[in-house]
Amino acid sequence: MVRPEGIPAPVVRRLSLYLRHLESVRAEDRPTVSSRELSRALGITDTQVRKDLAHFGQFGQRGIGYRVAGLVTRMRQILGTDRLWNVILIGAGNLGSALMRYRGFKRKNFRIVAVLDNDTARIGTAVPGLALDTIQPITALREIVRQYDVKMAISAVPAEAAQSIVDQLAEAGIRGILNFAPVILQPVPGVRIETVDLAVLLEQLTFQLNIGTGA
Amino acid sequence: MVRPEGIPAPVVRRLSLYLRHLESVRAEDRPTVSSRELSRALGITDTQVRKDLAHFGQFGQRGIGYRVAGLVTRMRQILGTDRLWNVILIGAGNLGSALMRYRGFKRKNFRIVAVLDNDTARIGTAVPGLALDTIQPITALREIVRQYDVKMAISAVPAEAAQSIVDQLAEAGIRGILNFAPVILQPVPGVRIETVDLAVLLEQLTFQLNIGTGA
DNA sequence: AGGTGTGAAGGATTTCACAGCC
DNA sequence: GGCTGTGAAATCCTTCACACCT
Numbered sequence: 001m002v003r004p005e006g007i008p009a010p011v012v013r014r015l016s017l018y019l020r021h022l023e024s025v026r027a028e029d030r031p032t033v034s035s036r037e038l039s040r041a042l043g044i045t046d047t048q049v050r051k052d053l054a055h056f057g058q059f060g061q062r063g064i065g066y067r068v069a070g071l072v073t074r075m076r077q078i079l080g081t082d083r084l085w086n087v088i089l090i091g092a093g094n095l096g097s098a099l100m101r102y103r104g105f106k107r108k109n110f111r112i113v114a115v116l117d118n119d120t121a122r123i124g125t126a127v128p129g130l131a132l133d134t135i136q137p138i139t140a141l142r143e144i145v146r147q148y149d150v151k152m153a154i155s156a157v158p159a160e161a162a163q164s165i166v167d168q169l170a171e172a173g174i175r176g177i178l179n180f181a182p183v184i185l186q187p188v189p190g191v192r193i194e195t196v197d198l199a200v201l202l203e204q205l206t207f208q209l210n211i212g213t214g215a
Numbered sequence: 216m217v218r219p220e221g222i223p224a225p226v227v228r229r230l231s232l233y234l235r236h237l238e239s240v241r242a243e244d245r246p247t248v249s250s251r252e253l254s255r256a257l258g259i260t261d262t263q264v265r266k267d268l269a270h271f272g273q274f275g276q277r278g279i280g281y282r283v284a285g286l287v288t289r290m291r292q293i294l295g296t297d298r299l300w301n302v303i304l305i306g307a308g309n310l311g312s313a314l315m316r317y318r319g320f321k322r323k324n325f326r327i328v329a330v331l332d333n334d335t336a337r338i339g340t341a342v343p344g345l346a347l348d349t350i351q352p353i354t355a356l357r358e359i360v361r362q363y364d365v366k367m368a369i370s371a372v373p374a375e376a377a378q379s380i381v382d383q384l385a386e387a388g389i390r391g392i393l394n395f396a397p398v399i400l401q402p403v404p405g406v407r408i409e410t411v412d413l414a415v416l417l418e419q420l421t422f423q424l425n426i427g428t429g430a
Numbered sequence: 431a432g433g434t435g436t437g438a439a440g441g442a443t444t445t446c447a448c449a450g451c452c
Numbered sequence: 453g454g455c456t457g458t459g460a461a462a463t464c465c466t467t468c469a470c471a472c473c474t
Contacts, residue, residue: 249454249455249456250455250456251454251455261455261456262458265455265456265457265458266457266458268456268457269456269457269458273456273457275455275456275457276455276456277454277455277456277457278453278454278455278456279454279455279456280454280455280456281456
């Protein structure tokens with residue numbers, strides 16, 4: 001039994017990258033990959049790849065490499081994407097509207113079942129293709145979570161509302177939140193929060209470009 | 216003179232978070248912050264905050280804390296966001312359309328000057344508010360980069376096109392790229408690439424929720 | 431030869447402990 | 453008392469070196 005808490009954070013981050021490369025290898029019908037190939041694809045060392053994979057068991061065959069099919073299956077199990085996850089999206093603004101149509105989620109076995117917002121002007125608007133095909137009020141949160149057994153939410157609400165939404169989501173039973181609001185959210189026990197701040201990502205880049213510019 | 220290469224990567228990542236909190240403190244007109252407060256806001260230790268800030272000089276006053284105004288100014292210099300950066304956006308699809316309207320960039324001194332795409336159906340479409348207010352063809356890349364002195368690009372193109380776009384951007388003189396395509400891009404000398412894979416972020420969350428579920 | 435698995439070494443980052451200033 | 457700055461210790465992560473398998 002693998003216990004996520006026991007896996008170093010850097011390893012977890014690389015796991016998804018391994019899987020992404022493995023899937024592209026499988027698309028080419030190659031039966032095996034070496035740690036060398038994986039390492040070059042990700043820009044790390046081959047030892048690191050072997051050490052990382054060793055956290056989850058021994059899937060390699062000496063002299064041959066890793067069997068792609070088996071490894072893909074195993075990694076999906078490990079990551080939890082071997083089954084479908086229902087996800088709700090909070091906030092139907094600019095970013096939220098793009099996210100509800102984003103195709104990449106479905107390919108990874110995530111299904112957005114509903115979009116919630118608290119702007120009355122938006123509630124009721126059609127959202128084709130979802131289980132609940134109109135925008136729902138936040139007051140429907142608890143019921144939707146229960147009905148669709150939702151464990152994860154994507155929050156694309158304004159910064160001012162973000163913490164309050166997190167608290168409500170936690171309260172409704174959500175266990176993981178992908179947050180796009182540019183604020184540091186205070187943790188809630190039992191709930192994982194992953195924040196993506198788009199402006200911060202650009203800022204990280206400028207720092208790197210800023211060599212010798214007076215900083 | 217601060218040399219970005221000399222700063223540990225984890226410190227750089229936290230820098231933006233410090234700045235974000237400092238700006239909110241300044242909005243409340245409080246003159247100083249302690250490392251204790253900063254540490255609690257970010258969920259790290261106070262020693263870490265002091266060690267991090269010490270990389271860039273000594274801005275604190277013992278017994279008092281850090282002067283917010285001075286620290287904000289200094290951090291912006293360090294990160295390079297004390298001046299305006301012109302940015303181009305490649306790809307006017309689903310995600311690209313949201314990004315071109317995203318307000319968070321402007322607040323951080325990033326200005327999207329043009330949107331480029333190679334789909335003829337999109338080229339020429341109006342994009343209100345930008346320096347170049349219609350969608351441009353990719354062939355205009357070099358000229359736009361030169362004219363607006365663009366150093367950074369956001370790439371929101373399909374996975375298949377991503378590497379080719381990176382190569383073209385590098386060729387045109389772009390130095391930093393924020394990439395949303397779910398692929399591992401091969402590095403180009405002199406160009407920083409930061410990839411955000413939205414599905415991978417959700418996958419990271421499911422891993423954390425996956426305790427004892429057979430993985 | 432080509433390749434994985436892994437203890438041991440090395441390096442990087444975080445935390446401790448405390449000197450020193452307001 | 454409150455708070456920063458910083459060597460030293462501890463911890464975490466990566467790389468080395470090599471046993472071992474095909």
